[in-house]
Amino acid sequence: MEECIDCGACEPECPVEAIFPEDALPDKWEPFVKINYAYGDGMGVVNQLTNAYAAEHNVQSPPLEAR
Numbered sequence: 679m680e681e682c683i684d685c686g687a688c689e690p691e692c693p694v695e696a697i698f699p700e701d702a703l704p705d706k707w708e709p710f711v712k713i714n715y716a717y718g719d720g721m722g723v724v725n726q727l728t729n730a731y732a733a734e735h736n737v738q739s740p741p742l743e744a745r
């Protein structure tokens with residue numbers, strides 16, 4: 679498994695400015711730190727955490743076929 683070496687090269691390349699150093703993460707994205715770390719535990723855990731976040735923050739997304 680390859681690991682991030684924290685070089686920062688990806689940060690300016692992200693088209694939606696979604697990459698931050700962990701110590702500069704805006705407060706509103708803090709819940710996603712736990713979700714990102716959960717990738718090592720499998721997608722079942724990630725989906726559980728993501729669904730919990732969505733329910734807690736009333737995040738709604740239309741089904742793919744409706745987009």
Ligand code: SF4
Nearest residue numbers: 682683684685686688
């Ligand atoms: S480009 Fe981004 S993900 Fe890749 S090593 Fe550098 S900081 Fe980590």
